[in-house]
Amino acid sequence: MVLLSTREILWADTVFWPGEEIAVQDIVETMNQADYGKGWIGKWRKMTEETRNRQTSWLTPLVTETPRLEQRIRYDVYDQTLPNGNKRWNMGAGKGVNLIVGPTLEFAFSLPQYIYYPGEGRLDGFQGESFLIKNRIMASPEGQKNYVFSVMLAAHSPLGQTLPDYPAHWIWDPIVLFGKGFGNFDFMINLGSQWADGANRTFGIPYFYNIALQYKIGYVTPTIEINSTSSIDQLFFIGAPGLFITPEVLVGRFRFKDDWKLYFGIGYQIAIDKKTVEKEYSNAFVVKFHLLF
DSSP, X not given: OOOOOHHHHHHTTOOOOHHHHHHHHXXXXXXXXXXXXXXXXXXXXXXXXXXXXXXXXXXXXXXXXXXXXXXXXXXXXXXXXXXXXOEEEEEETTOEEEEEXXXXXXXEEEOOEEEEOTTOGGGOEEEOOEEEEEEEEEEEOTTTTOEEEEEEEEEEOOTTOOOTTOOOOOEEEEEEEEEEEETTEEEEEEEEEEEESSOHHHXXXXXXXEEEEEEOXXXXXXXXXXXXXXXXXXXXXXXXXXEEEEEEEEEEEEEEETTEEEEEEEEEEEEOSHHHHHHTOSEEEEEEEEEEO
Protein backbone atom coordinates (compact mmCIF):
# COMPACT_ATOMS: atom_id res chain seq x y z
CA MET A 1 0.00 0.00 0.00
CA VAL A 2 1.29 3.44 -0.94
CA LEU A 3 0.65 6.31 1.46
CA LEU A 4 0.75 9.89 0.19
CA SER A 5 1.63 12.84 2.37
CA THR A 6 -0.72 15.80 2.66
CA ARG A 7 1.67 17.94 0.62
CA GLU A 8 1.77 15.35 -2.21
CA ILE A 9 -2.02 15.27 -2.32
CA LEU A 10 -2.20 19.06 -2.55
CA TRP A 11 0.32 19.21 -5.37
CA ALA A 12 -1.74 16.72 -7.38
CA ASP A 13 -4.11 19.62 -8.15
CA THR A 14 -2.13 22.79 -7.72
CA VAL A 15 -3.56 25.87 -6.06
CA PHE A 16 -1.08 28.72 -6.11
CA TRP A 17 -0.78 30.48 -2.76
CA PRO A 18 1.40 33.61 -2.67
CA GLY A 19 4.35 31.89 -0.94
CA GLU A 20 4.21 28.89 -3.26
CA GLU A 21 4.03 31.13 -6.32
CA ILE A 22 7.30 32.83 -5.45
CA ALA A 23 8.99 29.47 -4.80
CA VAL A 24 7.65 28.05 -8.06
CA GLN A 25 8.85 31.19 -9.85
CA ASP A 26 12.43 30.49 -8.73
CA ILE A 27 12.21 26.95 -10.12
CA VAL A 28 10.65 28.07 -13.40
CA GLU A 29 13.37 30.65 -13.99
CA THR A 30 16.02 27.92 -13.90
CA MET A 31 14.07 25.49 -16.09
CA ASN A 32 12.41 27.70 -18.70
CA GLN A 33 14.63 27.94 -21.79
CA ALA A 34 12.79 30.89 -23.41
CA ASP A 35 15.18 33.77 -24.12
CA TYR A 36 13.80 37.00 -22.66
CA GLY A 37 17.13 38.79 -22.38
CA LYS A 38 19.38 39.24 -19.39
CA GLY A 39 18.24 42.66 -18.16
CA TRP A 40 15.51 43.54 -15.67
CA ILE A 41 12.97 43.97 -18.49
CA GLY A 42 13.59 40.39 -19.64
CA LYS A 43 13.20 39.07 -16.10
CA TRP A 44 10.01 41.10 -15.66
CA ARG A 45 8.56 39.73 -18.91
CA LYS A 46 9.34 36.17 -17.82
CA MET A 47 7.71 36.78 -14.43
CA THR A 48 4.53 38.20 -16.01
CA GLU A 49 4.21 35.27 -18.43
CA GLU A 50 4.56 32.67 -15.68
CA THR A 51 2.17 34.61 -13.43
CA ARG A 52 -0.52 34.64 -16.12
CA ASN A 53 -0.01 30.93 -16.78
CA ARG A 54 -0.97 30.18 -13.16
CA GLN A 55 -4.48 31.61 -13.47
CA THR A 56 -7.54 31.29 -15.69
CA SER A 57 -7.84 32.92 -19.13
CA TRP A 58 -11.32 34.48 -18.80
CA LEU A 59 -12.03 37.74 -20.62
CA THR A 60 -12.69 40.84 -18.49
CA PRO A 61 -16.33 42.07 -18.50
CA LEU A 62 -17.26 45.70 -19.19
CA VAL A 63 -18.05 46.69 -15.58
CA THR A 64 -17.23 43.80 -13.23
CA GLU A 65 -13.57 43.77 -12.18
CA THR A 66 -11.74 40.53 -12.98
CA PRO A 67 -9.98 38.70 -10.11
CA ARG A 68 -7.21 37.80 -12.56
CA LEU A 69 -3.96 39.76 -12.76
CA GLU A 70 -3.88 41.73 -16.01
CA GLN A 71 -1.19 43.52 -17.99
CA ARG A 72 -2.80 45.75 -20.57
CA ILE A 73 -3.78 49.14 -21.89
CA ARG A 74 -7.55 49.55 -21.67
CA TYR A 75 -9.86 52.32 -22.91
CA ASP A 76 -13.65 52.47 -22.38
CA VAL A 77 -16.31 54.86 -23.71
CA TYR A 78 -19.83 55.26 -22.27
CA ASP A 79 -22.61 56.99 -24.25
CA GLN A 80 -25.12 57.64 -21.44
CA THR A 81 -28.73 58.81 -21.78
CA LEU A 82 -29.68 61.08 -18.87
CA PRO A 83 -33.18 61.32 -17.27
CA ASN A 84 -34.01 64.44 -19.36
CA GLY A 85 -33.05 62.67 -22.58
CA ASN A 86 -29.75 64.54 -23.00
CA LYS A 87 -26.47 62.74 -23.57
CA ARG A 88 -23.33 62.42 -21.47
CA TRP A 89 -20.15 60.90 -22.83
CA ASN A 90 -17.64 59.35 -20.43
CA MET A 91 -14.40 58.87 -22.36
CA GLY A 92 -11.89 56.74 -20.49
CA ALA A 93 -14.21 55.68 -17.65
CA GLY A 94 -11.33 55.46 -15.19
CA LYS A 95 -9.50 52.74 -17.14
CA GLY A 96 -5.90 52.86 -18.30
CA VAL A 97 -2.63 50.96 -17.85
CA ASN A 98 -2.42 47.78 -15.74
CA LEU A 99 0.97 46.27 -14.87
CA ILE A 100 1.88 42.99 -13.18
CA VAL A 101 4.58 44.16 -10.76
CA GLY A 102 5.06 40.92 -8.80
CA PRO A 103 4.10 37.23 -8.95
CA THR A 104 0.79 38.00 -7.19
CA LEU A 105 0.57 41.80 -7.51
CA GLU A 106 -0.93 44.24 -10.04
CA PHE A 107 -0.83 48.05 -10.12
CA ALA A 108 -2.90 50.30 -12.42
CA PHE A 109 -3.41 53.98 -13.20
CA SER A 110 -6.04 55.58 -15.41
CA LEU A 111 -5.61 57.39 -18.70
CA PRO A 112 -7.17 60.90 -18.84
CA GLN A 113 -10.93 60.58 -18.34
CA TYR A 114 -13.06 63.28 -20.01
CA ILE A 115 -16.75 63.90 -19.31
CA TYR A 116 -18.54 65.55 -22.26
CA TYR A 117 -22.09 66.95 -22.31
CA PRO A 118 -23.04 67.70 -25.96
CA GLY A 119 -24.40 71.24 -26.19
CA GLU A 120 -23.58 72.05 -22.55
CA GLY A 121 -19.89 72.92 -22.62
CA ARG A 122 -19.91 74.57 -19.19
CA LEU A 123 -20.33 71.09 -17.61
CA ASP A 124 -17.46 69.43 -19.47
CA GLY A 125 -14.16 68.56 -17.84
CA PHE A 126 -11.60 65.97 -16.82
CA GLN A 127 -12.25 63.51 -14.00
CA GLY A 128 -9.44 63.00 -11.49
CA GLU A 129 -6.82 60.27 -11.82
CA SER A 130 -7.65 56.75 -10.57
CA PHE A 131 -5.32 54.07 -9.19
CA LEU A 132 -5.64 50.47 -8.03
CA ILE A 133 -3.55 47.75 -6.47
CA LYS A 134 -4.65 44.11 -6.62
CA ASN A 135 -3.27 41.09 -4.77
CA ARG A 136 -4.11 37.62 -6.07
CA ILE A 137 -4.54 35.37 -3.02
CA MET A 138 -5.23 32.02 -4.71
CA ALA A 139 -5.53 30.81 -8.29
CA SER A 140 -5.95 27.56 -10.18
CA PRO A 141 -6.02 27.48 -14.01
CA GLU A 142 -8.50 25.79 -16.33
CA GLY A 143 -8.05 22.04 -16.32
CA GLN A 144 -7.55 22.11 -12.57
CA LYS A 145 -9.81 23.82 -10.01
CA ASN A 146 -10.46 26.74 -12.38
CA TYR A 147 -10.89 29.70 -10.03
CA VAL A 148 -9.26 32.95 -8.88
CA PHE A 149 -9.59 34.81 -5.57
CA SER A 150 -8.13 38.31 -5.07
CA VAL A 151 -8.44 41.50 -3.04
CA MET A 152 -8.14 45.01 -4.43
CA LEU A 153 -7.96 48.63 -3.30
CA ALA A 154 -9.01 51.31 -5.81
CA ALA A 155 -8.50 55.04 -5.28
CA HIS A 156 -10.25 57.87 -7.15
CA SER A 157 -8.32 61.11 -6.69
CA PRO A 158 -8.89 64.80 -7.48
CA LEU A 159 -5.51 64.93 -9.29
CA GLY A 160 -5.96 66.56 -12.71
CA GLN A 161 -9.66 67.18 -12.13
CA THR A 162 -11.28 70.10 -14.02
CA LEU A 163 -14.97 69.19 -13.72
CA PRO A 164 -16.92 72.20 -12.37
CA ASP A 165 -18.78 71.85 -9.07
CA TYR A 166 -17.18 68.48 -8.31
CA PRO A 167 -15.74 68.27 -4.77
CA ALA A 168 -12.03 67.54 -4.48
CA HIS A 169 -11.99 64.38 -2.38
CA TRP A 170 -10.12 61.09 -2.41
CA ILE A 171 -12.50 58.11 -2.64
CA TRP A 172 -11.37 54.61 -1.62
CA ASP A 173 -12.88 51.28 -2.72
CA PRO A 174 -11.76 48.08 -0.91
CA ILE A 175 -13.07 45.12 -2.95
CA VAL A 176 -13.08 41.32 -2.70
CA LEU A 177 -12.96 39.54 -6.10
CA PHE A 178 -13.81 35.93 -6.89
CA GLY A 179 -14.37 33.92 -10.04
CA LYS A 180 -15.08 30.25 -10.78
CA GLY A 181 -15.18 28.38 -14.07
CA PHE A 182 -16.95 25.23 -15.25
CA GLY A 183 -15.75 24.30 -18.72
CA ASN A 184 -16.64 27.14 -21.10
CA PHE A 185 -18.83 28.84 -18.47
CA ASP A 186 -17.57 31.11 -15.69
CA PHE A 187 -18.89 33.66 -13.24
CA MET A 188 -17.21 36.55 -11.42
CA ILE A 189 -18.32 38.40 -8.29
CA ASN A 190 -17.15 41.70 -6.77
CA LEU A 191 -18.16 42.84 -3.29
CA GLY A 192 -16.89 46.13 -1.91
CA SER A 193 -17.63 49.42 -0.20
CA GLN A 194 -16.71 53.05 -0.84
CA TRP A 195 -15.27 55.61 1.56
CA ALA A 196 -14.50 59.29 1.01
CA ASP A 197 -12.31 61.66 2.99
CA GLY A 198 -14.30 64.56 4.39
CA ALA A 199 -17.58 63.87 2.54
CA ASN A 200 -18.44 60.28 3.32
CA ARG A 201 -22.16 61.01 3.68
CA THR A 202 -22.22 62.24 0.09
CA PHE A 203 -19.77 59.91 -1.64
CA GLY A 204 -19.56 56.90 0.66
CA ILE A 205 -21.36 53.69 -0.26
CA PRO A 206 -22.07 51.03 2.40
CA TYR A 207 -21.57 48.27 -0.16
CA PHE A 208 -21.70 47.57 -3.86
CA TYR A 209 -21.56 44.39 -5.90
CA ASN A 210 -21.05 43.25 -9.48
CA ILE A 211 -21.93 39.84 -10.92
CA ALA A 212 -20.89 38.63 -14.38
CA LEU A 213 -21.89 35.40 -16.15
CA GLN A 214 -19.95 34.32 -19.26
CA TYR A 215 -19.96 31.53 -21.82
CA LYS A 216 -17.03 31.28 -24.24
CA ILE A 217 -17.70 30.22 -27.84
CA GLY A 218 -14.42 30.33 -29.75
CA TYR A 219 -13.33 33.97 -29.97
CA VAL A 220 -16.76 35.23 -28.85
CA THR A 221 -17.84 35.42 -25.20
CA PRO A 222 -21.48 36.47 -24.57
CA THR A 223 -21.74 38.00 -21.09
CA ILE A 224 -24.44 39.41 -18.84
CA GLU A 225 -23.76 41.54 -15.78
CA ILE A 226 -25.71 42.90 -12.82
CA ASN A 227 -24.14 46.02 -11.32
CA SER A 228 -25.29 47.65 -8.09
CA THR A 229 -24.31 50.48 -5.78
CA SER A 230 -25.55 50.24 -2.27
CA SER A 231 -28.41 49.86 0.16
CA ILE A 232 -29.73 46.51 1.27
CA ASP A 233 -32.99 46.73 -0.67
CA GLN A 234 -31.05 46.58 -3.95
CA LEU A 235 -29.96 43.08 -3.05
CA PHE A 236 -33.56 42.14 -3.81
CA PHE A 237 -33.75 44.29 -6.97
CA ILE A 238 -36.05 46.96 -5.53
CA GLY A 239 -35.76 50.46 -4.16
CA ALA A 240 -32.75 52.76 -4.18
CA PRO A 241 -30.87 54.05 -7.27
CA GLY A 242 -27.84 52.39 -8.80
CA LEU A 243 -28.97 49.04 -10.23
CA PHE A 244 -28.13 48.11 -13.83
CA ILE A 245 -28.16 45.04 -16.07
CA THR A 246 -25.63 44.88 -18.91
CA PRO A 247 -25.83 42.36 -21.77
CA GLU A 248 -22.62 42.40 -23.80
CA VAL A 249 -20.33 40.56 -26.20
CA LEU A 250 -16.56 40.24 -25.78
CA VAL A 251 -14.47 39.36 -28.85
CA GLY A 252 -10.85 38.12 -28.76
CA ARG A 253 -8.05 37.58 -27.83
CA PHE A 254 -6.26 38.05 -31.16
CA ARG A 255 -2.48 37.56 -31.01
CA PHE A 256 -0.49 39.66 -33.48
CA LYS A 257 3.07 39.57 -32.08
CA ASP A 258 4.68 37.55 -29.26
CA ASP A 259 2.63 38.33 -26.11
CA TRP A 260 0.78 41.26 -27.74
CA LYS A 261 -2.94 40.60 -28.11
CA LEU A 262 -6.13 42.54 -28.81
CA TYR A 263 -9.71 42.14 -27.71
CA PHE A 264 -12.85 44.25 -27.69
CA GLY A 265 -16.16 44.50 -25.90
CA ILE A 266 -19.52 46.07 -26.70
CA GLY A 267 -22.60 46.21 -24.49
CA TYR A 268 -25.76 48.04 -23.52
CA GLN A 269 -26.28 49.02 -19.88
CA ILE A 270 -29.91 49.33 -18.77
CA ALA A 271 -31.23 50.85 -15.55
CA ILE A 272 -33.53 48.35 -13.85
CA ASP A 273 -35.63 50.64 -11.65
CA LYS A 274 -37.12 54.15 -11.78
CA LYS A 275 -34.88 55.60 -9.07
CA THR A 276 -31.77 54.57 -10.99
CA VAL A 277 -33.09 56.38 -14.09
CA GLU A 278 -33.82 59.51 -12.03
CA LYS A 279 -30.54 59.64 -10.09
CA GLU A 280 -28.04 58.06 -12.51
CA TYR A 281 -28.99 57.50 -16.16
CA SER A 282 -31.48 55.37 -18.06
CA ASN A 283 -29.11 53.48 -20.36
CA ALA A 284 -25.62 53.53 -21.81
CA PHE A 285 -23.99 52.17 -24.93
CA VAL A 286 -20.54 50.91 -23.86
CA VAL A 287 -17.49 49.95 -25.91
CA LYS A 288 -14.01 48.98 -24.73
CA PHE A 289 -10.62 48.13 -26.18
CA HIS A 290 -7.82 46.02 -24.64
CA LEU A 291 -4.21 45.83 -25.76
CA LEU A 292 -2.49 43.03 -23.82
CA PHE A 293 1.29 42.87 -23.57
